[in-house]
Amino acid sequence: MKRMSQKRWLIPLLGLISCCVTLHAQDVVFIANKDVRISQIRAADLHAIFTGEKTRFADGTHAVPAILKGGPIHEVFLKNYCDETPSEFRAQWQKAVFTGQGSMPKAFDNEATLIEYVAATPGAIGYVSRFLPDDRIKEIRALR
Amino acid sequence: MEYRFLHPSVLLLLLSFVRSGKATAQDLSGIEIHGFATQGLLFSTHNNYLTTQSSSGSLQWTHGAISVIDSLSDNLRVGIQLHMYQLGQLGGPNVQVDWASGDYKFNDEIGIRAGKVKTVFALFNDSQDVDAVFLWSLLPECSYPADDETFFLSHLGGDVYGQFSLGAHRGKLAYDGYVGESYLDLNGGYVKQITDLGFPLTTAPGGKTYGGDLRWKGLHGLTLGTSMTVQVLDGSGPLGTVHVPPFQDSGEYAQFARGRWYFGFERDLVPFTAIIKTSQSTASLPFDTHSWFGMGSYRVSKRLQVGSYYGHYVDKALPTSLPENYSKELVFSTRYDFNTYFYAKLEDHFMHGYGLGFYTSTNPNSLQPNSNILAAKIGFSF
Numbered sequence: 001m002k003r004m005s006q007k008r009w010l011i012p013l014l015g016l017i018s019c020c021v022t023l024h025a026q027d028v029v030f031i032a033n034k035d036v037r038i039s040q041i042r043a044a045d046l047h048a049i050f051t052g053e054k055t056r057f058a059d060g061t062h063a064v065p066a067i068l069k070g071g072p073i074h075e076v077f078l079k080n081y082c083d084e085t086p087s088e089f090r091a092q093w094q095k096a097v098f099t100g101q102g103s104m105p106k107a108f109d110n111e112a113t114l115i116e117y118v119a120a121t122p123g124a125i126g127y128v129s130r131f132l133p134d135d136r137i138k139e140i141r142a143l144r
Numbered sequence: 145m146e147y148r149f150l151h152p153s154v155l156l157l158l159l160s161f162v163r164s165g166k167a168t169a170q171d172l173s174g175i176e177i178h179g180f181a182t183q184g185l186l187f188s189t190h191n192n193y194l195t196t197q198s199s200s201g202s203l204q205w206t207h208g209a210i211s212v213i214d215s216l217s218d219n220l221r222v223g224i225q226l227h228m229y230q231l232g233q234l235g236g237p238n239v240q241v242d243w244a245s246g247d248y249k250f251n252d253e254i255g256i257r258a259g260k261v262k263t264v265f266a267l268f269n270d271s272q273d274v275d276a277v278f279l280w281s282l283l284p285e286c287s288y289p290a291d292d293e294t295f296f297l298s299h300l301g302g303d304v305y306g307q308f309s310l311g312a313h314r315g316k317l318a319y320d321g322y323v324g325e326s327y328l329d330l331n332g333g334y335v336k337q338i339t340d341l342g343f344p345l346t347t348a349p350g351g352k353t354y355g356g357d358l359r360w361k362g363l364h365g366l367t368l369g370t371s372m373t374v375q376v377l378d379g380s381g382p383l384g385t386v387h388v389p390p391f392q393d394s395g396e397y398a399q400f401a402r403g404r405w406y407f408g409f410e411r412d413l414v415p416f417t418a419i420i421k422t423s424q425s426t427a428s429l430p431f432d433t434h435s436w437f438g439m440g441s442y443r444v445s446k447r448l449q450v451g452s453y454y455g456h457y458v459d460k461a462l463p464t465s466l467p468e469n470y471s472k473e474l475v476f477s478t479r480y481d482f483n484t485y486f487y488a489k490l491e492d493h494f495m496h497g498y499g500l501g502f503y504t505s506t507n508p509n510s511l512q513p514n515s516n517i518l519a520a521k522i523g524f525s526f
Contacts, residue, residue, distance in 0.1 A: 083403060097176075097211060097213065100245050
């Protein structure tokens with residue numbers, strides 16, 4: 001009987017933990033090539049870089065955005081930093097491409113290939129679900 | 145019903161991607177390849193629209209484009225886009241160079257672009273033939289006529305462009321100035337209108353052009369802007385010449401995009417006089433066109449978007465009460481994105497007046513003042 005009572009508490013507790021994990025997934029972590037000199041960036045600058053309005057970081061170095069092709073992390077990034085749906089984000093880039101005013105950012109199927117690209121490309125910046133220590137990349141803190 | 149469906153070249157393009165089994169932008173060591181194709185249906189009551197036999201239902205509405213872009217360095221990008229379209233009797237199988245340019249960006253504040261460059265003017269001029277980016281099947285005919293979209297669309301010349309931050313909370317100021325030459329499409333609507341008047345042209349009217357665009361981008365999704373272009377036109381045909389002295393097209397616009405909502409407004413003024421000379425006579429045809437539109441849209445879900453616009457056009461150089469000198473349209477539109485690449489659109493136009501988009505050659509039994517038009521489209525882009 002006591003064990004049953006413990007189980008009753010366990011279920012909501014697991015629910016709470018699951019909720020916390022979900023909440024944690026409501027944001028992304030920004031990573032950049034280790035040669036990028038900044039360690040934090042304003043949300044407005046992130047928006048400008050990932051929508052092609054800005055091509056440089058605040059320190060003047062060239063910025064190369066890298067994105068995921070789709071999935072929940074991509075959608076969280078778009079919602080939190082661009083206030084756009086995937087269709088709107090894509091349409092904005094298509095407008096730049098098909099009018100000769102820009103070229104699409106590199107897009108990747110998964111975080112592992114995005115990380116590899118960021119690690120190998122000077123000035124690259126991207127987003128992932130969590131930061132895994134890697135000498136070739138650094139975490140960039142987004143300032144709201 | 146006309147059964148001239150997808151143009152063979154567009155069909156071939158689509159098939160090649162179906163064959164590959166994966167529709168995605170191709171990337172060949174830094175070279176980007178993108179493209180789009182659309183197929184539309186027009187069905188109208190009373191009058192035939194945009195040179196199609198739309199009163200019987202017409203599928204003669206196809207667009208396709210493919211672009212190749214290479215970033216040679218952090219600052220230098222080159223590219224070309226090939227485009228073909230068929231809209232009723234307009235366009236045709238010929239593939240045209242939509243744009244082909246080199247773009248050097250010194251920094252975010254200044255860059256130069258040269259070659260055949262899309263003309264930045266008001267809200268949608270440079271992107272009006274890129275169907276994939278719009279909710280609308282047809283942009284407001286008063287400012288972006290589908291039958292004349294190749295005019296003003298691009299110029300041979302150069303642009304200087306850039307964007308300045310005005311400081312925290314003050315937004316940004318973007319500019320684009322250009323000079324070059326611009327030509328009408330011999331297979332486009334303006335030339336057809338002149339031909340329908342009994343004055344065929346064999347040399348595309350065109351000439352020098354210059355202009356610019358200045359827009360303020362606020363922090364909360366508001367953009368305000370003004371555009372101006374000056375153009376000279378000279379063309380000729382077997383019966384004589386047509387000359388339009390330098391005239392100015394000006395536009396003011398505003399847009400607000402935030403969250404699921406989008407609102408846009410634009411006003412355009414184009415006063416000009418066409419001088420037609422034949423071996424026997426000279427005639428002056430004055431025009432003073434005033435047009436404006438207001439539009440709004442709402443994204444219902446990730447895949448579904450709905451919206452409406454009202455467009456108004458009047459030629460004040462002519463009696464404004466006659467339906468041939470004005471056009472008013474109320475439009476309701478919806479778009480559904482099946483996935484990242486495929487979408488469908490459905491649109492209703494309630495039109496009054498036939499000052500725009502209706503041709504005597506496809507409406508030989510006189511035009512009716514009111515028309516309802518259903519426009520449907522499927523599109524694909526990668």
